[in-house]
Amino acid sequence: MTDTVADKPAAGLDPTERIELLLRDLRSSRSGLTDREARRRLLSAGPNELRRRGGWTWPRQLARQFTHPLALLLWAAAGLAWAVGIEPVAIAVVVVILINAVFAFVQERHAERAVEALAAFLPPRAKVVRDNQVGVIDAVDLVPGDVLVIEEGDRISADARLIDGGVEVDLSTLTGESMPVYRAADLLDTQVPVQQARDLVFSGTTCTEGQARAVVFATGMHTELGRIAALSQRVERDESPLEKQVRRVAWLIAMISVVLGVAFLPIATFGAGLSFVNAVVFAVGLLVGNVPEGLLPVITLALAIGVRGLARRGAVVRRLSAVETLGSTDVICTDKTGTLTENRMRVTAIEPPRDDFALGRLASAIVLCNNARRAPDGTVAGDPTEVALLESAAELGQPVDTAERDQHRRRQFHFDPARKRMSTVDDRPDGQVISAKGAPETMLPLCHAELGAGGMTAPLTARRRDELASLVDAQARQGRRVLAVAERRLTPGEEIPTTREDAERDLVLLGLVAMVDPPRNEVAAAVADCHAAGIRIIVITGDHGLTATAIARQTGIVRGEPTVLNGTDLDRMTENELDALLTQTEELIFARSSPEAKLRIADALRATGHVVAMTGDGVNDAPALRRADIGVAMGRSGTDVAREAATMVLTDDNFATITAAVQAGRRVYDNIRKFIFYIFAHATPEIVPFLVFALSGGTIPLPLTVLQLLAFDVGTETLPALALGREPAEPGLMDRPPRKRDESVIQTPMLLRAWLFLGVLSAALAMAGFFYVLVRAGWHPGDPTGEGTPLNHAYRQATTMTFFGMVAGQIGTAFAARTDRASLRSIGVFSNPLLLWGIVFELALAAVIIYAPPLQDLLGTAALTPDMLALTAPFPVIVWGADEIRRWFLRRRDARGPLGPRDRDR
CATH class of the missing domain: 3.40.1110.10 (Calcium-transporting ATPase, cytoplasmic domain N)
Structure with missing residues (x-):
């Protein structure tokens, strides 16, 4: 760490200058201050505490849930419905907005308490010399110029210069060094970085032995601890790759919906001759049909399931989206002591x-x-x-x-x-x-x-x-x-x-006497898994480079002669030199690292396109843990500060758990793609009924009401989609290279398969059921089907048939979504029991919607006859079977092409 002006506790004050000059600059003496003078200084210097920038953030977080692109689109649909007097539709859409917003808000309210955790390192009381007497005061009342009395076991309350005696101090919370260091008044160091000065002690550290007196030169946010707190607050946490992609997809969907609405509304009004009210119904249906209302809740629930699974494996994730980010991690920056090693010295x-x-x-x-x-x-x-x-x-x-x-x-x-x-x-x-x-x-x-x-x-x-x-x-x-x-x-x-x-x-x-802190037995296998998965491991530690190199070699992190840089070497490097080093040098070890060094390394890796996981356990690690895509804190040996700043906490302090979490993240990402495909596959059958209505100029009645569409989107779709998030990991999951940071979760082949293949097939089957009921009842184009007409009951049955036909197609899509190329038989029809239970729930809910009189009145459904149910029974097999044939052709094509066995099995 370089000693810059920003490191100084106050302008013009150098704590390493001769003690006589320092006492003069502090306007103090070896006998301390008077109580009256200390009270005066407290008014100007402020309390000795760590302050948090800004105020409440929850109103802004809550408001963000209501201004998400998908939410804005639904607000527009609700406003249109309300404007033309379709109040039930407007209320239903608003309810969907509220459910989505509250759900997302709750999972985001994991409060950022890193500074509060830092404050826990300040002891509540301190021994000081005032009015020539030793007394105990609240640590918050310490001021520059006070003389501290430091004894064995004391937590030091402020940054101070020793004026008498010597103490051993545990600086691990600030420097990461596991060994206590000796600090004494007679060890004079001038013009050196403050943390290296052997006559200085710092707030938040602990006296392990000895007794001394020291004059306080910095309190509160001016201490080294406060500097780290301020640095942590300045480090903003970026959105995860998944959050960025979902937001990008949401804007894409919003743009498509608005363009379609603007394009088809004139067609519906002038070309098809619809009334203004019917044209608005069409527009609302188009908007609602394009918006996958269940997308955000289903992603949130699936990530929550991944969080629970990781917790059982010893990794507590504090931010849901981090589960997916783990799957794209391609660099792990790991500490040595306690993570790679047992954190237990023994004589060998x-x-x-x-x-x-x-x-x-x-x-x-x-x-x-x-x-x-x-x-x-x-x-x-x-x-x-x-x-x-x-x-x-x-x-x-x-x-x-x-x-x-x-x-x-x-x-x-x-x-x-x-x-x-x-x-x-x-x-x-x-x-x-x-x-x-x-x-x-x-x-x-x-x-x-x-x-x-x-x-x-x-x-x-x-x-x-x-x-x-x-x-x-x-x-x-x-x-x-x-x-x-x-x-x-x-x-x-x-x-x-x-x-x-x-x-x-x-x-x-x-x-x-030779001693060693041995590597954990399971780390070598975990490191091998990381290398097989294309994940690079960089050791960043406060320990000596020789020790770190030996441990890295024993665990397989390095296999040749690594490049070892200490903190001083890193400080001398420019940003371009550091970027080049990280890009061109595969095996790297950073020794004697400062807080700024770890933060700088994380920044450089992320700037070059890497997804970075950073481990740490001390106060000094907090800024880097916040900056990394995945900050990984130690649950046993780590400080509260590190745990609060991190995204993931290892309850067993074990590097192998990181590898298990990466594997889980990759599985979750694959499953997210599966249920996103599943949800998108229903956009076509949801929009087609409204297009049929509009393009026919109203001669064909609306095949699906807006409320039935919402029941389909929010009700029957959610559990099967969530069940797809529980699919087991595919073979060879950790043999793939990490995906790139900017790789989209939604790609063109997925959309073509969802919208133009399975979507079109499901829509055709649902519309066939709709016309089957109407035509059998004697309907002809243009015949009235409204309330009080002879065909009204048949029309309600027909819309119900559309709804149930979409549900049946949804079941076939769920089985098709389980694999991209492999056959369903190869992974097992019954290997995901949650999906089977989800389908049972889906059918039960559909039965309630169809046959329960209160819901019939609300949604405009009517009971279906046995022949109608028999007509829809083959729909799931038709949809799944068509996709199974498609995948068979793809496997045959891949078998003749240059793809390897792993690609053919995907």
Whole structure:
């Protein structure tokens, strides 16, 4: 992360300047502020809290549901109906609008609470020095210039500069680093990025050990935590590919409907000689027939089913459309710790091999130079590395009594990230001993000898040092973290060292300890599935590049020599250079990544046309999680901030669950195409009756009323369409490459099959039933069929026959929609029981509409006779059979063509 003017807590204030200058600029002192001065500053600086931009958004979200293109089209239809006095039709259309709007609004009201979750990182109380006394105040009342008292276990309440003492701080919520870092007043860093300054502490982080005092230089939205909160709010979440496509299709349908209405209304009025009222009825029918009222609710319900299925597999999706987006994901940017690995350190090797005496000395030093603690119930708590070392010491037979250890500790030199080591001075039965551990490259130069068998020491020659360096490199290449452990025994009467330099000298090397956070067992198979599916995996982590590379190689993410970039390298790159790198380099690892780096990588990938899934668990990951197409947060180890900013939360923190979610997303997308085709196939039979009425100039009565059309669209269509969303995954689903971001869910072959093949066939069958009833009753073109005429009952039966004929054709379309090329027998007629139950419901509802007197009066239906029902019985088989023959011809053509087996089976 680069340190820019935007990173500064206030204009002209540099928290890394000399402490005397900082106190002057803050108009404070080492004894803090007076209470009166603090109250005055609170008025100007404002409360120490994170604020959310903007106000309520739900009115705008609700209004959007009523202004969707399909909704606008239905509003126009309702307005036309009301204008000419067809109130029942107008009311029915408005009811459909309300149902769709409420349904969509409810599923969108997953509130964006990322900033509120960030606020949870601020502790409610803070210890400060005011009026020369230490007191406890509400953290919200902290102001710049206050002096904080920080102790072990405290959540730090504001960004502050240490003025006395030293503390170990868990910065993982800000930086992603799993290791606590040491911060002290005497570690002066100037002109460095603020998060790297070793004398600064930050709001929202936790003191794990030590005690210090610090002067506050930033509060509220001016803190590093506030900066991330503001960055998260500035990142707008785009519509998913499916949302964009559905909206595009909605506008297309609206344009087609308006054009048809404008074109045919004059024809109906002047060419066909219809009255103005009948012409409006025709226009309303054309609009309603073109609008797939069930499209949005059915998509929403199908996505909700996908969400429930993913939840059972350990992936909680917070936005319904994300299910489909998962299916088009072609890049996964994954963290390392906890996602690819078990997030549990363990000792794997001790080099060189030792005898029991040497191992005992090594285990003793591991226990002494350690701050992990054993609870009364036997559990060990603390830093994961130190916990692993204590557990290893116990396995070596060393007694682990942390309470006794702390009682006999005389001095501690905390872990210093610059020196990469720590040391302690302890009382032992055989005298006082200095124990030290740290990175081999910093420890070995401080050692003059090595402990051998039986307690004998041998000098560390240049040759032996080279051998030890080779051992370290060999372990590092396997992704293991290596620590060197050493000691120095004080002679009787020797004073306890007061400085680190005096303590950490003339050490005797006890051994090298290699540790590893192992990869999860199931990750390698999941990575292989991703590669087979054409999904690229990029590791972005706050850890060291060498460790990340080893884990990536062990899990199969990289197979050659990857390009590894750290945060500084990325900061120096231009946008064009980053785009080129992401496009031309297949195997990439980004190490030591900052919040801006992850956000920038997500932006660059999306700008080059990729659909990106980004994992994260810390506060620092929130902006990138929001920007990615799919933000994936960890449910166990992740922060509330990450979970609120993400689209999907993994309850098991497992990378393999992402792969399962991608597979589920692809299946859901395929099924969405199936039921969209199913819904579109009914547009033709819905429009044809109104065209017949208009083009005949009214000599043929309206074969289907508008209310019957709405009953067909909203009532009988929904459950079978939803059942198509439960189709099982097709074989080879994860062998396909990811589809492109701009690939339309609705394509020309689908429309031709829906509108001009199955649609025309269903319309012809329904109209045949209509004319069968009228002609058998003695009707001739132009005969009156209105209320009170002899043919009125026959006319009502005829419109009912049209309605039921469309329902019968709908059943055949449902079976045809289950596959695009494969035969129905190959996937099993009964393999989707929900579809069978949906058809049963559809027939039951149609029976109620046809035979229940209240609905007969409302919808203008009449009971059908057995011969009429017998006429419609073959309709489903005719529709499905025609499509089965079409698919047979397609399979024969594909078998003779260049398509492979996978394409022929689709």
